[in-house]
Amino acid sequence: MVKLADYAKLSARQVYKKRMRVLLTAFGIAIGIAAVIGIISLGEGIRYQAIETIRQQSDLTLIEVTGTVKDGTVIPITESKAAMIADIPHVESAGPVYRISFSTLRQTYLDVTGIKTDDFRKIFSPRFSQGGLSASSSNEVILGHDLAEKLQKYEGIRFGDLYTVVIRDYDPSGAPKDRKIAITTSGVLQERGDDLDNLVIMDIDSVRAIEEEQVPYNAVYVRVDSPENVFAVVDEINSLGLTANGAFRQIESINRLMDMVILFLSLFAAISLVIGALMIVNTMVMAVYERTREIGVSMAVGASQGDVMTLILLECLYIGIIGGIIGDLLGILFAWVINTVGKAYLMSQLGDLFSGFARYDLTLVTPQILVLGFCIAVFLSLVSGIYPAIKAARLNPVEAIRHS
C-alpha cells in the first residue's frame, strides 16, 4: 500500500509535467462522457415527465387482477387465490369482484360489478355527486358518472327512481329466458376518468342473490399502499398465475420504450468514448516511447515488469479521473443548455400541446448518472492503458538504456 502511494506520487509528477497533453487527452474522454450523460439525462428526464404525467392522471396503486388463459385452460380466481392476493405484502385491501350484466328496458347494456361495499369504499375511496354507498343485500346500486348521465338523458332514469332491469338467462334448451328485477340508485359517483365512469357497482351479496350459479370470481381489485410497491405486488400476482392490469402497464411500456431509446442513443455516444479511449492509447504509447530510456534505467536499478506496468497504469488512472471529472462537469453543462436553450426552442416549436413540459426540466441529471460517467471514464482509461503498459514492461532494458 505504501509502495502504491509512492508510485502514485511518482506518476502524478509525470502527469503534472505533461499536464497540457494530459488535459487534452482527458478532454477527449470527457466529451464522450458528457455526451453519454447528456443523452441519458435527457432520456431520464423525458421518462420522468411521462411517468409523472401518468401518475397525476391515473390511479397508479389500483390493480385489477383477472384470471389467465394459458394453453387453452383458464386459471380462475378461486376463493383461496383471492385470499392469497389479499395476503401479498403491501396490499392494502383486495376486493374480489363478480361481474354480471343487466340491460334496461330500452336495451341499454349495463356492466355490473359486484364487490363488497366495504371493499369498494376502501379500494376506491368513492366520492359521490349524489347519494352514497349501497346497503348490502339490497337492490341498491351505485352508478358511474357517465352512465348516470346517459340513463338520465336517454331513459329518463333519475337518482332515487326505482327502475326495472332485465337479466337474460338461458333455459336448459338454450332458449333465452328473461328475468326482470327492480333496482334503485343509492349514489352517483363523481367523474373519475376511468372504467368506473361507465359501471354499475352493486354489493357482491346482492349480485349473488340475483345470479344463483356459483362460479369463480371474475376479478379482484387491489389497492397497493404506495406507488413504489406496485411492481413488486404485480410480480407476486403474476407468480400466482394471474394477470394484473392497471395504469402501471403504461409505465411499464414507457420504461421499455425509454430503455430502448436511451440504449440506442448511448451507442452513438459510445462512439465518442471509443475515440477518447484511442486518444489515451495514443498518448500513452507516445509517452512510453519518449520515456524508453527512463524505463530501461528503472529496470536496471530494480523495477520489475509489474512495477513499470503499475506506473503506466497509474498515469492512465489519473487521466481517467481528470477525464471523469471534466466529463461530469461538461455533462451537467450540456444538460443545462438543453434545459434552457433547448427547452425554449422546443416549446416554441411544439406549441400549447406540450405546455405541461414548461414547468419541468427536460433533463434529469441524477447522482447515479454522474457516478456512472466517472466510472466509465476511469475504466476506459485503465483499459486503454493496458497495451502501452505491456509495451513498456516488455522493453528490453539493454536496448532501452541505449535509446536516445
Place this chain on the structure above:
Amino acid sequence: MPGIIVADNVSKTYQDRVPALFGASFEVERGEFVTLIGRSGSGKSTLLNILGCLDKPTSGTLSFNGKPVNFESPHELITIRRTVIGFVFQQFNLLPYLTAQENVEYPMLFNYHDHKTRSRIASGLLESVGLYDRRDHLPTEMSGGEQQRVSIARALVNDPPIILADEPTGNLDQKTSGEIFSLMRSICEEKKTTFFVVTHERDFGAYADRSFQLLDGKVVSAW
C-alpha cells in the same frame, strides 16, 4: 572461497552477427577494483549487461558469491538487480524530472523502503559524494561531474556489494574523470564495495587493483 563474481566460459552471440563474447572466464575478489578495457565493439558493454543481469548469456555460467545466476527466472534477476548490483552509466541516466535527492532515492522505491528511510539513506550518500547542499537541484542544473556523482550515490543506495560502471567518465573531461575515479576508489576502500569499471582510458589504470582486457571476445588479464 570463490570470488564475488565468477564468470565461467560466458558467451554471447547475437543473430546475424559475429559473437560478441566468446568464452569469457574470470574471477573478481571481494572488495576489488577492476577495470575492463578493450576497443569499442569488443563486447565490453555486452559483458557488463550480462554481469548486471540485464542480458542473458548464450552459454556459460555466472555466479555471485558462489551462487550461479538462473537467467531464466525474471524474479531472481530482479532480486539481484535490487540487492547485489549498483549501476553507473556513461550517460548518467538520471531521471530529468527528479531532484538529486529523489534520483538517489529512486531505486529504493522498488525495494520497499518507507519515505523516512529513503530520505535518510539518500541524504547520507549525497553527503558522502559531496553534493548534500545540491540535493534539491534537478540534473539539468548540475555539471556532468556532479550528475555522475549523484549517479554513483544512486548506485550505492541499496548497499550492493558490487558496482558496475559502464564508461563512467566517457562524457567527462580529464580532470573531472580523475575526480570520479578517485571517488569510486575511496568508496571501494571505505565500504569494501567491489567495482567493475568498463573504460577505454588506460590512464586511470592506476586506480585499479587489476585490469582485464577483452580481446577477440575473450577476457585476458592485462595485469
